[in-house]
Amino acid sequence: MNTGVPAGSEQPVPALRNSVVEPTVLRMLLGTQLRRLREAAGITPEQAAYEIRASRSKISRMESGRGKFKDRDLADLLTFYGVADDQQRSSFRSLARQSNRADWWAKYSGILPDWFEPYLGLESAASTIRSLDIQFVPGLFQTDDYARAAIRLGHPSDTAEQIEHRVGLRIKRQDLIGKPTPPRIWSVMDEAVLRRPVGGPEVMRAQLDHLAKMALLPHVTIQVLPFARGGHSGESGSFTVLRFKEHDLPDLVYIEQLTSAIYLEQRAEVELYLAVMDQLSGEALTPAATVDFIKQIAEDV
Numbered sequence: 001m002n003t004g005v006p007a008g009s010e011q012p013v014p015a016l017r018n019s020v021v022e023p024t025v026l027r028m029l030l031g032t033q034l035r036r037l038r039e040a041a042g043i044t045p046e047q048a049a050y051e052i053r054a055s056r057s058k059i060s061r062m063e064s065g066r067g068k069f070k071d072r073d074l075a076d077l078l079t080f081y082g083v084a085d086d087q088q089r090s091s092f093r094s095l096a097r098q099s100n101r102a103d104w105w106a107k108y109s110g111i112l113p114d115w116f117e118p119y120l121g122l123e124s125a126a127s128t129i130r131s132l133d134i135q136f137v138p139g140l141f142q143t144d145d146y147a148r149a150a151i152r153l154g155h156p157s158d159t160a161e162q163i164e165h166r167v168g169l170r171i172k173r174q175d176l177i178g179k180p181t182p183p184r185i186w187s188v189m190d191e192a193v194l195r196r197p198v199g200g201p202e203v204m205r206a207q208l209d210h211l212a213k214m215a216l217l218p219h220v221t222i223q224v225l226p227f228a229r230g231g232h233s234g235e236s237g238s239f240t241v242l243r244f245k246e247h248d249l250p251d252l253v254y255i256e257q258l259t260s261a262i263y264l265e266q267r268a269e270v271e272l273y274l275a276v277m278d279q280l281s282g283e284a285l286t287p288a289a290t291v292d293f294i295k296q297i298a299e300d301v
Contacts, residue, residue, distance in 0.1 A: 024121020025246060026099035028065030030092065032248045034074075035063040037081040051080045064265070066118045069096040108169045111162060115261040119254055124176055126183050128243040130277050132234045134190040136198065137207060139170050140177060141187070141214050141222075146207040147171065149199030177217070186221040188234075188280045194224065194297050201301050208298035215291050223284035224293050232283055233276050241273055 038048055038059075045059045052058075052073045061067040074096050078089050105112065105120050112120075123129065131138055136150050147170045151163055158166070176182060194211075197204045215222040225232055240254045253264035253273045264270060285293055 022121055022125040023099050023101045023103055024065065024118070025125040025244070025249065026065075026095055027068070027121075028125075028249050029246065030069065030095050030099055031063040031065040033092070034077060034081075037078075037083060038063075041081045043081065048077060048080065052076050064263075065099075068100045071096065104172070105169065108165065108172075111165050111169065113259075116256075118263070119256075119261065120173065122242050122252060122254070123173065125244060125249075126242040127245040128184045128186070129240060130186045130188075130243075130274075131238070131240040132188050132190075132277065132280060133193055133238045134235065135193060135196070135238065137189070137193055137211060138187050140174055140185060141211055142170060142174075143203075143207050143210050144171060145203045146199055149203055153198075177214075177220070182219050184219050184221075186277075186281070188223045188225060188277070188284050190232075190234075191224055191226045194294060197301065205298050205301045208294050208301065212291050212294045212298070215287060215294070221287050222290055222294075223281060223287060224290045225280060225284045226293065229283055232280060234280050239273060241270070241277060 038045070045056045045063075049056045049059045054073070058067070062069065062073075071093060074093060075089070078092060083089055083092070103117075103121060104124070105117070109117075129140075136142075137146060139147070142150065144167060147167050148163060151166045151170070152158075155163065155166065177185070194208065198207070211222065214220055225234075237255065242252045242254065244251075250265055250267070251270045251274070253262075253270055255262040255264070264273070284290070
């Protein structure tokens with residue numbers, strides 16, 4: 001049957017089969033489908049933007065799932081891309097409504113920078129989280145006191161109330177560790193992370209003890225790159241690689257900066273970071289040796 005959709009673009013929208021999918025994932029799935037429709041129709045991002053009276057950057061945000069969808073914009077784009085079938089149009093618009101649900105971090109919107117908010121959704125939806133950290137313990141493993149001390153360093157002018165709000169957000173992120181089907185978390189840390197006494201000796205000792213316990217969880221792998229191994233290929237900075245179980249969602253690299261963040265999605269770039277992660281994992285202490293190493297440092301604090 002001729003649906004009016006460009007050949008090769010009659011793709012299902014898998015998220016519609018699961019009403020509990022994170023809104024961020026729904027937005028990403030919808031964005032991916034829109035990009036495929038646009039490309040199949042031979043339409044440039046600039047042409048699509050002109051059609052909905054917007055900028056090219058808005059089309060980019062929509063296609064990457066980093067913004068909510070207005071029904072009028074979506075309807076206009078579907079028409080422009082040649083999607084005439086009422087059932088398919090209805091499916092896209094239903095997905096958009098689901099994707100516009102409030103995210104769990106909405107109550108923290110007052111302290112969330114625009115560039116970090118997308119990461120929260122991606123992190124919540126990831127099936128695998130691999131990270132390299134060279135300065136601080138990853139946020140998913142931080143204790144309250146350690147998080148408080150680390151946040152004060154980055155936000156020295158914040159009030160005590162604002163600091164506690166930020167601590168609450170960071171600790172809330174850790175809920176995903178206890179999910180019925182938690183993500184695989186694989187963390188590689190430079191020894192400097194363990195040696196830097198953030199918050200003082202007592203806070204650091206408690207943090208190290210907590211880290212050693214986290215390392216024993218079946219879905220958590222923690223490795224340390226000791227100073228004795230010399231330099232390593234990750235010394236240019238910390239980064240996180242996120243992978244998703246949904247086939248339509250590509251792997252993504254997240255690099256946080258002082259006042260912004262970089263999201264890398266090009267396959268060649270992601271593959272490079274994955275190769276670095278694999279190399280670092282091979283150079284680091286084994287998970288078992290890492291636990292012993294952490295415990296030894298805790299005794300020396």
